[in-house]
Amino acid sequence: MSTISEVARAAGVSVATVSRALRGVSTVNPHTRDRVLAAADQLHYVASPTAASLASGRTRVVGIVTPFMTRWFFVTAMSAIEKVLREHDFHALLIDLEADDMMSRRPLTNQMLSKRVDGLITITVPLRPDELALLQRLDLPVVAIGNPLPGHPLVRIDDAAAVHTAVDHLVELGHTRIGYVGAVPPDAEHRLVPGGRLHGFRDAMSGHGLTVQERWVITCDWTAQDAARRTAPVFDTDHTPTAILAASDEMAIGVMSVAITAGLRIPQDLSVVGVDDYHLSDVVRLTTISQDVTAQGHAAAAILLHTLLGDTESPAPDLPAGLTDEQTLTLPTSLVRRATTGRLRSAAATPPSLLGSPTDR
Amino acid sequence: MSTISEVARAAGVSVATVSRALRGVSTVNPHTRDRVLAAADQLHYVASPTAASLASGRTRVVGIVTPFMTRWFFVTAMSAIEKVLREHDFHALLIDLEADDMMSRRPLTNQMLSKRVDGLITITVPLRPDELALLQRLDLPVVAIGNPLPGHPLVRIDDAAAVHTAVDHLVELGHTRIGYVGAVPPDAEHRLVPGGRLHGFRDAMSGHGLTVQERWVITCDWTAQDAARRTAPVFDTDHTPTAILAASDEMAIGVMSVAITAGLRIPQDLSVVGVDDYHLSDVVRLTTISQDVTAQGHAAAAILLHTLLGDTESPAPDLPAGLTDEQTLTLPTSLVRRATTGRLRSAAATPPSLLGSPTDR
């Protein structure tokens, strides 16, 4: 690989001019600039990012911190972030905190961050005080998605409002016996979407004058499998809910599965609502509260780049509109009505869901 | 952040000794080593990766190249790769080639790679000759997953064998009218799992003396939605298949969806098999040919690290067993029989699938 001085020699200018011309900073005579560009091109020259970082103190790398990356929300957000970063010549470094055991996660360390990234985006990962202190010590700009981090901008949806919308929808259909799937054990809460949705559920229920049956509030690890397994006992008794709200679509699919297995028809015997608008929800015709995860990723990246590029001459992306007090951006959610919710005891009014019996039609 | 010379001063040794002690290379007197470690620890010292890279010529970063990352296969492999990398103090840089339009992808460029990564793992992305030449020029070690790259090690499953197993299973159940979902348009083939599975299907069919109905060979973009949409017309005619093999589980779920909508019962009227053992396949009780994507990611990372660390004193991971002629590692697949396949015209023999009617039981 050629170096900057070879390009300088080939173009008949100094290395400083090459550096300036290639980065498009300062004012370089158009003529000489073209000459530099031509020389660089011909020599396949690309500035060494590591040398540039060492000299400038900036890496043009952003770390994406996740508690685990294989779930829909996380990878969708990651992908969206990467798209924005690369448009500004930034790169994405994976910082996956997943540990072997599901109840814990690895800590964020000096080693992972120091001189390695210019900034961080956390995807739904609450940080401990010592980790926050580390970020402060490193003077790293951080933008959080989903989970607030004290002192840093946050991009999120209104979880309580989303769940309220779902409950309103069910109540409007005549349901009063409503279950909830997606509570989390206290000791695992640090790695799951916060209890905001559950609190919203309780709040919405009492707002409608309804009581929450605690044995219809199901705790699980937020996978479809576990949701199915833990929800099964609910249908083994006489007194069963007529509707279930799942805190994610994947869990909702698990609920649908176990309900069908228990001999229930959806939505005639049981209505199911999820949250997310997961990529398979359309196919299984699941009623859900949709959120735009890609938009959340875009927004978080734009906010971070704005501060990262703010004081340079690089064009920083505009701050997304709606950034409350420049700290919190709340993106909207909306009800997507499909086939898994129906009026209580009047099934004929709604078409059968995918998971319902085709012969019912 | 402190520098190496501050640590050296604190420990009363030279910077060279600090460097050696911290990296555990060469032989350093245990006493002085401990002193260095203590000093470094106390100063929160972490060697600047960029300075280290500039001086050593190595980055300890591996690029993960994907055509898009949000699909199950890709993110599962990525996650597995990252786990192995971090155990050896390597980091993962995302190189996502996804373009705006679904029919093309971005090229792999000098800019993305030069001096930025020590090696590359490609996840099911065929490279063009000019891209391969670039890798050669950069002298970058590469390991491919899924799609072969001439001259580089490959980790894969035997797609033809997987599909053969599926066809054998269906034939054994008495099916002869078998459809296939998951062909790809020729102009998009460069970004999708290769036609190996389709070829395997045709081969298996003729091996059983069966003819392939071309109008039952469905082309789609490998999403559940598109599979559902494109497969729908198949059920609008009189002559329909009694079984469908989908080249992925997500597509299989799309097929199940549209079949139910068309009034078919699974498996009584239609058997469905997928390939992957996707994380939701268990929940929807889909019969499938399973593959271990995590194992593929682990193996690819181990092979790459072996060459990256081979000539240093760092302990390189052992090469996975089964690496044929040190170039190709083929991981096994196996039939997972669940509820979506049944004997032709004798539905009572099998329990209904999740998507079948519960009242049929």
Added chain:
DNA sequence: CTGTTAGCGCCTTCAG
């Protein structure tokens, strides 16, 4: 607008 000159912080010979 362009050239000169110091470093950026570390690794790596080479001596000792």
Added chain:
DNA sequence: CTGAAGGCGCTAACAG
């Protein structure tokens, strides 16, 4: 086993 010293390739003042 340890120290000294020269880069690695680039950026960022500072002059001109």
